Amino acid sequence: MRLRRPEPHTLAGAYAMDAVAGADRARFERHLARCQACALELRGLREATVGLAGAVAAEPPAAMIGQALAAAARTRQLPPVTSQATARRTRRGSRDGGARPAPVPGRAMLPRLALALAAVFLAAAAASGTVALHAEHRLGADQQGDQAVAQVLNAPDAVMLTARITAGGTATVVMSRRDRSVVFTTAGLPPMTGARCYQLWLMGPSGDRSAGMLPEPRQGMTSPVIASGLAAGDWVGLTVEPAGGSPRPTSTPILMLSLPT
């Protein structure tokens, strides 16, 4: 049996894939503005399309990124939506207790942002092949590691640093002096071939200390590695080492990042 007027939200799947055009689209968007269940469902379906997108990922021509960066440098950005505008837009929705004004970017939303990040890291860690193989054994350790990561991200003195890696890609480091730790991730680092690996170091007056090997990149990024025992004057270094790692760096670092005091 088909209803004469089908529930508009059966269109959520098509809409999530931009497969609704013209008047259909306008009608669904009107419905979406009133239907919180639809908005929630749409959010979940969009996450499924991320899988579809990831499945066709392909390295873009190098010049393309460069041109995008150049274009960004001469393009003005949109200001954030202010709380006033948001409140006006959602006033109707908030009456039934459902819709709340979106958080204003700024300090208020940071703890939640950090939590969301920790979730991203959890997903990234859980997605790596190693973890899948030894899931049961490693779960405890991973959870501890993720907690340590979350703690650094939430530290009141945490600072983010970004640097290019000479081998390609970008390193992002979050440092907390209070926790004497840095959290290290990369994006776009070339995958390591053969019996070699990327090894992370704290290097400084207290000597060169290994902070462990980077995991295999997944979707172009490595899940976070935490380096503890940060001492005054330390740099963060990354080298290429034989598989299994070395007690001391044996090659020229492909990243040397000085840390602010």
Add this chain to the structure above:
Amino acid sequence: MGINDAAPRRGPGASVGQAADVGLEALLGGVARGDHAAFEAVCAWAGSTVFGVVRSVVRDPFQAQEVCQEVLLEVWRCASRFQPGKGSAMAWVTTIAHRRAIDRIRSEHRSAERQLRAVSHVVAYDEVAEMVESRLERERVRRCLGSLTELQRESVTLAYYGGYTFREVAGLLGVPEGTVKTRMRDGLIRLRDCLGAER
């Protein structure tokens, strides 16, 4: 030491503000504040996915590059509009990429070409195998696509990779529009659950 050109940065209102800035989601926060290094990291992080999506929909390599640049520029311009509570950062970026690609092909309105594309997109599912960068990811998505019924899978791949509307997909498959609508929704739900379960 001079090996890296990027110096440590502390943005205005640093400390906690910068703390969370790891991962694509938080990098977008940096982009919203006009941080070019964060934007570069976002491009490195999401560039291959954006390019893959756009290329699969637009097809023409030259146009795909153009659209990709539009997408990355939109990420730069609109980063302040990203709301972390409303879905993942990658979903936000890939949604922009897919929508821009769709806008490009729909604005073409060249029906002859679209007929040609119809033929080539019937094999979209198999192409997934060739276009994928990461084997693990490919296997995972392929396995999950494989768990869909044939009609669900065809509806999803024609819509997402082919860029067809649900009405067009219904025409291509010779199936009622209402059926295609529900198959797309059911297919994505199943895909979402499968991808979530395999993580």
